[in-house]
Amino acid sequence: MKRFFKHxxxxxxxxxxxxxxxxxxxxxxxxxxxxxxxSAEVAGDMEESDSAEDPSDSSAxxxxxxxxxxxxxxxxxxxxxxxxxxxxxxxxxxxxxxFVGWGDYWTSLATKGAGGNLPDVIQQDYARFFQFAQDGxxxxxxxxxxxxxxxxxxxxxxxxxxxxxxDELYALSLGTNSQSYVIDLDIFEEAGVPVPAPDWxxxxxxxxxxxxxxxxxxxxxxxxxxxxxxxxxxxxxSLGSGFYSEDGKSLGFTDNPQPLIxxxxxxxxxxxxxxxxHYSEESANPSTLETNKFxxxxxxxxxxHTNQFVALNTAAxxxxxxxxxPVPRSVDATQSANFLKPSMFFSxxxxxxxxxxxxxxxxxxTNSVEANEILAAERxxxxxxxxxxxxxxxxSAPSAATFDFLAGLDVSPIRPPDPTAHGDxxxxxxxxxxxxxxxxxxxxxxxxxxxxxxxxxxxxxxQ
Amino acid sequence: xxxxTAQTAAAEQHRASERKRERRETLSGYMFISPWLIxxxxxxxxxxxxxxxxxFTDYNLTSAPEWVGLQNFExxxxxxxxxxxxxxxxxxxxxxxxxxRLTFALAVAMILDNHRRGIGFYRAAYYAPSIxxxxxxxxxxxxxxxxxxxxxxxxxxxxxxxxxxxWIGLPSSAIWTLILLAVWQFGSPxxxxxxxxxxxxxxxxxxxxxxxxTPWRKFFHITIPLLxxxxxxxxxxxxxSGFLVFTQALVITNGGPLDSTLFYALYLYQRAFVNFQMxxxxxxxxxxxxxxxxxxxxxxxTSSAWVFYEDEG
Numbered sequence: 001m002k003r004f005f006k007h008x009x010x011x012x013x014x015x016x017x018x019x020x021x022x023x024x025x026x027x028x029x030x031x032x033x034x035x036x037x038x039s040a041e042v043a044g045d046m047e048e049s050d051s052a053e054d055p056s057d058s059s060a061x062x063x064x065x066x067x068x069x070x071x072x073x074x075x076x077x078x079x080x081x082x083x084x085x086x087x088x089x090x091x092x093x094x095x096x097x098x099f100v101g102w103g104d105y106w107t108s109l110a111t112k113g114a115g116g117n118l119p120d121v122i123q124q125d126y127a128r129f130f131q132f133a134q135d136g137x138x139x140x141x142x143x144x145x146x147x148x149x150x151x152x153x154x155x156x157x158x159x160x161x162x163x164x165x166x167d168e169l170y171a172l173s174l175g176t177n178s179q180s181y182v183i184d185l186d187i188f189e190e191a192g193v194p195v196p197a198p199d200w201x202x203x204x205x206x207x208x209x210x211x212x213x214x215x216x217x218x219x220x221x222x223x224x225x226x227x228x229x230x231x232x233x234x235x236x237x238s239l240g241s242g243f244y245s246e247d248g249k250s251l252g253f254t255d256n257p258q259p260l261i262x263x264x265x266x267x268x269x270x271x272x273x274x275x276x277x278h279y280s281e282e283s284a285n286p287s288t289l290e291t292n293k294f295x296x297x298x299x300x301x302x303x304x305h306t307n308q309f310v311a312l313n314t315a316a317x318x319x320x321x322x323x324x325x326p327v328p329r330s331v332d333a334t335q336s337a338n339f340l341k342p343s344m345f346f347s348x349x350x351x352x353x354x355x356x357x358x359x360x361x362x363x364x365x366t367n368s369v370e371a372n373e374i375l376a377a378e379r380x381x382x383x384x385x386x387x388x389x390x391x392x393x394x395x396s397a398p399s400a401a402t403f404d405f406l407a408g409l410d411v412s413p414i415r416p417p418d419p420t421a422h423g424d425x426x427x428x429x430x431x432x433x434x435x436x437x438x439x440x441x442x443x444x445x446x447x448x449x450x451x452x453x454x455x456x457x458x459x460x461x462x463q
Numbered sequence: 464x465x466x467x468t469a470q471t472a473a474a475e476q477h478r479a480s481e482r483k484r485e486r487r488e489t490l491s492g493y494m495f496i497s498p499w500l501i502x503x504x505x506x507x508x509x510x511x512x513x514x515x516x517x518x519f520t521d522y523n524l525t526s527a528p529e530w531v532g533l534q535n536f537e538x539x540x541x542x543x544x545x546x547x548x549x550x551x552x553x554x555x556x557x558x559x560x561x562x563x564r565l566t567f568a569l570a571v572a573m574i575l576d577n578h579r580r581g582i583g584f585y586r587a588a589y590y591a592p593s594i595x596x597x598x599x600x601x602x603x604x605x606x607x608x609x610x611x612x613x614x615x616x617x618x619x620x621x622x623x624x625x626x627x628x629x630w631i632g633l634p635s636s637a638i639w640t641l642i643l644l645a646v647w648q649f650g651s652p653x654x655x656x657x658x659x660x661x662x663x664x665x666x667x668x669x670x671x672x673x674x675x676x677t678p679w680r681k682f683f684h685i686t687i688p689l690l691x692x693x694x695x696x697x698x699x700x701x702x703x704s705g706f707l708v709f710t711q712a713l714v715i716t717n718g719g720p721l722d723s724t725l726f727y728a729l730y731l732y733q734r735a736f737v738n739f740q741m742x743x744x745x746x747x748x749x750x751x752x753x754x755x756x757x758x759x760x761x762x763x764x765t766s767s768a769w770v771f772y773e774d775e776g
Contacts, residue, residue: 114524127481136523283720284610284632424738428545436721440634 025361065354067097067361070105071291074311078378082371086364093357113137113351117335119363120352124345126162127418129171138347140168144359148248153171155385162342162414171345172362177307178338178409179230181221185321187300191215198326199336202235205328206266213275214302222299223277226267226362227435229426231303231327235263237412238333244460250418252458259330264438264445266285271439279439290315306307306402307343307380311438313398322398324405343380381406421463429455518746522575523739535746545746548722549730555638556726557705560645565697568649572656573686585655593650601644602714606631609640621740636722641711641724652697659684691770699762727751 069079076099083095098119100108106128112118118137132138139162144150150172152160163171188195191212196204199253209220225231232253233243239259253260270276277293287293294302295315304312309324316322327337346362348355364371369390372382377399380386392403433455438448518535519526549652557584575586586731595601608614619626630636667685676684687694709728712718718725718733731751735744 103737106739110524110736110739131523131526135523137525278632280629280632280720281611282632283716284606284629286717424740427733428543428739432545432719432722432725436719440721442721 006124006279017434062094063092063354063357064094064096064359065121065352065361067095067121067358068105068109069099069120069123070098070102071099071123072308072311074314075099075378078375082365085368085371085374086361089383090360090364093360095361096448108419118351118352119350120349120354120358122347122349124171124175124347126342126345127422129163129345129347130417131420132347133165133170137351138170139350139355140170141172141348141359141362142169144363145169146207149356149359150363152384154205154384156383157385157387159342163345164243171342171347172367173342173345173380173383174367175307175343175377176340176406177305177328177343177380178340178406178411179234180304180309180324180338180405181326182302182304182309183295183323183325184294184297184300187212187216187218187297191300195323196325196328199333200325200328201331201333201394202263202266202328203331206270209270209275209301209394210273213273216300217454219277219293219299220270220275221301221303222287222294223279223282223290225303226276226279226439227282227431228303232260232263233415234337234447235259236260237339237415238329238335238337240334240416244419244422245417248416249460251453251460254453254457257453259332260452261326261445261449264448267437267442268445271388279436283436305343306406307378310376310378310396310400312396313396324401326409335412338409338411339407340409341414342383344450355441376404419460419463423461424463425456425459489491494512495686497697514748514772515746517742518749520742521742524741525739528742531742536750539746539750540742540744545722545725545730549725549727550723552638552723553706553708553727556642556645556708556724557702559703561698561701562644562706563642563646563696564649565652565701567646568652569656569690569694571649572653572660575653576660586654590650590654591762592668593653597715602711605640605644605711606715613622632720634723637716641708641715644711644715645705645708652701655693655697656690659690663689688771692772695762695766695770699759702758702762703755706751706770 039042051275067083069075071079080097087093087095096119098108105123105178109118111124111130113135120425121152124132129138141150145152159176163173167418183195183309185195185441192215193208193211200208212218212220229243232332236242236252236256236259239256241256243252244250245252245254248316267276271278275350277299289295289304289308289311290436292302297316298423302312305462309322313320313322329337346356346365352358365375366384367387370389372387372391375382376391376395381403382391388403430452434448434452437443438445443451479697485732490665517528519530519532521534555770571589575582575589611627611629611632613630615630616626616628628636630640662685669688671681687746689693707728708726709732710722712729713724713732719727727747728751731744731747734740734747
């Protein structure tokens with residue numbers, strides 16, 4: 001070794017390597033300025049040689065802002081097209097965008113937030129924006145609304161209510177949606193099973209799933225549905241409660257566990273009969289919007305949010321006859337199991353470099369007819385009534401069907417936002433300790449509900 | 464008399480210059496490793512100290528860490544059933560996958576330890592899986608192989624065994640698909656075994672053969688003792704990497720089903736980057752460090768009994 005370093009040639013090579021390393025490290029900073037000098041030079045060359053009338057120095061003066069969202073492939077394509085349209089009409093701006101799936105989105109935002117690098121505009125969720133605002137990561141939109149940068153003149157107040165904390169608006173809704181059971185009318189017809197009424201119950205649901213399975217051999221409903229806690233929320237909403245109590249300090253069914261026990265027992269009956277995919281299948285190959293058994297034509301129903309109806313139709317193909325139904329109710333229901341909620345929001349962050357430009361983009365997203373024709377209500381029915389009127393005649397049939405479905409939907413009042421321990425409860429208790437042991441027949445429905453109430457309430461009391 | 468003084472003076476001078484040279488060499492040595500040293504201090508040691516502090520806090524990444532004392536450790540040991548499932552799954556994996564991988568690696572190394580034509584090609588071919596084995600692409604492929612309509616079931620069906628299970632979706636078999644993946648990545652220990660095997664003098668085998676030793680006897684009385692230091696090295700390295708298993712479980716099973724593949728590092732990641740409980744995550748990481756340190760220490764302590772170093776005579 002000693003000899004190795006003594007040789008001048010080796011010393012030289014090591015130094016060169018270190019130099020290269022340093023250069024590689026510093027290029028990150030360099031690239032930010034390079035394009036401006038390059039384009040300025042190009043513009044200068046043009047003037048000299050062609051004496052062009054319009055020396056395009058716009059790129060040199062371009063303002064940059066960043067945008068991040070989560071979603072499916074369909075949303076990515078629509079949003080990117082919208083971003084490009086915005087840049088065409090606003091050549092002074094350059095949007096740096098990034099998109100990921102739901103799960104990675106929050107990891108990405110949290111790490112960026114910790115490093116002080118949040119994008120200017122971020123897509124937000126009803127369950128999370130409160131925490132973000134509390135941590136000082138968001139800035140209120142009210143100044144932009146007052147100054148008219150964000151025009152909400154054709155937006156009813158009820159549509160933006162969900163994004164308020166106190167008197168300040170921290171998140172602007174991108175659309176309204178609800179939950180639904182999407183059915184494949186062709187499979188229903190093939191099975192000779194009547195299409196359920198809008199006020200159908202879980203008893204009707206079980207009957208329907210079994211009838212379809214017996215008649216066609218297909219699954220009554222695609223996987224991923226049974227473990228979704230939204231079903232439990234809907235079940236109890238129809239009884240006047242919800243997954244969480246009003247104050248979020250306990251589970252909403254602590255005093256009335258029987259409907260949930262019956263619900264779990266029904267899931268087990270359906271799984272035993274083979275009328276729904278066995279959980280081991282789901283666990284080995286989790287359903288996604290693009291690849292689930294409903295899209296492939298092997299299941300008659302799929303649980304989805306109404307805004308997903310557009311992407312679901314895209315994934316399933318043009319020739320399918322899909323239709324939305326409301327969520328089934330409890331047999332003892334006193335009200336609808338559906339509620340309207342802001343599907344997602346845009347927020348401006350306090351760490352962004354250019355919130356003013358971000359606000360202009362949010363306004364464009366909300367009020368541009370051309371943009372909303374591309375977006376096609378994929379994020380839910382637009383909050384601007386003028387936009388809904390304008391795009392309804394031109395959007396595709398699935399988007400129009402979503403408008404009609406939500407307009408005619410019987411809904412209950414929305415529950416308060418999920419408590420902060422929601423994610424912890426789902427990933428550490430509800431999935432691994434309740435639903436999985438239940439679906440692998442290690443515990444009974446009674447034990448599953450008892451364990452959920454005991455562990456869940458302990459966590460919620462301590463948050 | 465004069466000559467002896469001159470001699471001692473010369474010797475003294477020689478020793479001084481020797482010391483000076485040594486100092487210079489030491490200094491230039493440090494100079495040469497300084498890029499690494501500075502990197503280690505800034506990017507490893509500082510975060511390490513930071514994480515030790517975070518282990519005693521409640522920290523969600525975006526609001527300031529809040530000191531909670533030993534609460535994270537208390538929750539971990541007494542109030543978190545999933546933590547013990549994670550410990551159990553990790554031990555199960557380490558004690559099944561590591562011996563299997565080392566045995567397999569040694570067997571393949573023995574086969575490849577010859578001088579036939581084209582042996583270089585075979586060595587490269589057998590090493591290849593471990594280059595790509597840790598990648599996400601292979602993990603995704605693995606998931607397809609063991610799916611209900613995957614290649615593995617197709618193979619069983621050809622053999623006349625009817626099978627339609629989703630092996631990755633069943634609590635009893637999911638972890639074994641990951642263990643199998645670990646064994647399949649035998650390349651790097653194999654390469655080290657191969658190098659070790661080439662060091663064993665041929666003459667020992669020749670004289671054993673003259674004495675009429677069977678192949679088994681040669682293996683247990685020449686190969687294993689002379690290879691013991693290499694085995695020991697591989698064992699330590701594999702033990703450490705075994706406890707840190709992450710990517711495969713994240714991509715193939717995501718810890719399921721029923722937490723049967725919820726490896727320690729994966730659960731740590733979920734707590735830290737899915738639930739944003741950074742304090743709890745770092746506390747888990749420090750406990751893992753202690754666990755690995757204990758096992759490494761045990762291996763070192765017992766090594767004097769079974770590891771043979773040639774230079775000890």
